[in-house]
Amino acid sequence: MSIYTHLLVGLDLSPDSSLQVARKAVELAKLYGAKLSLLHVIEPVTFAYAGDIPMDLTETQLAIEEQAEKRLTSLAAQLEHPIHSSKVVIGQTAAELRETAAQLGADLIVVGSHGRHGLALLLGSTASDVLHGAKCDVLAVRV
Incomplete structure (x- = not known):
């Protein structure tokens, strides 16, 4: 039996780092014969305030989602491994990664x-947030 059977890759969709992270995950998926799923999380931007007047940004949110889905599809097409699941969700990145991993039965996120300071210096703030509370292993790929 393989150590890992299903990898969930959290991508920020930045041009260089996302492909680098995804390719590292593909290498691992091939090594372990594991399924590979991709996830991009968008922080919600439904309302903003211009002075005291609230502005509805629902259409902006929808445009951001549509653009993210196109970019994720394009990135997935560049990988040399079948994609089990690929989706864009709205929410808090670390929580959505942990929840999606649990839903999919992923055993590695x-x-x-990028590295910042403190524990974040070692892992990056998102990687650090994902690690705390994850029910499976978490791999932080240095970009």
Whole structure:
């Protein structure tokens, strides 16, 4: 039996780092014969305030989602491995990664790490947030 059977890759969809993280995950998926799923999380932007007047940004949110789905589809097409699941969700990145991993039965979450300070210096803030509370292993790929 393989160590990992299903990898969930959290992608920020930045041009260089996302492809680097995804390719590292593909290498691991091939090595373990594992399924590969991709996830991009968009922070919600439904309302903003211009002075005291609330502005509805629902259409902006929908445009952001549509653009993200196109970019995720394009990135998935560049990978040399079948994609089990690919989706864009709205929410808090670390929580959505942990929840999606649990729903899919993923046993490894792969994220990019830019490194910041403290524990975030070692892992990156998102990677650090994902690690705390994850029910499976988390791999931070240095980008």
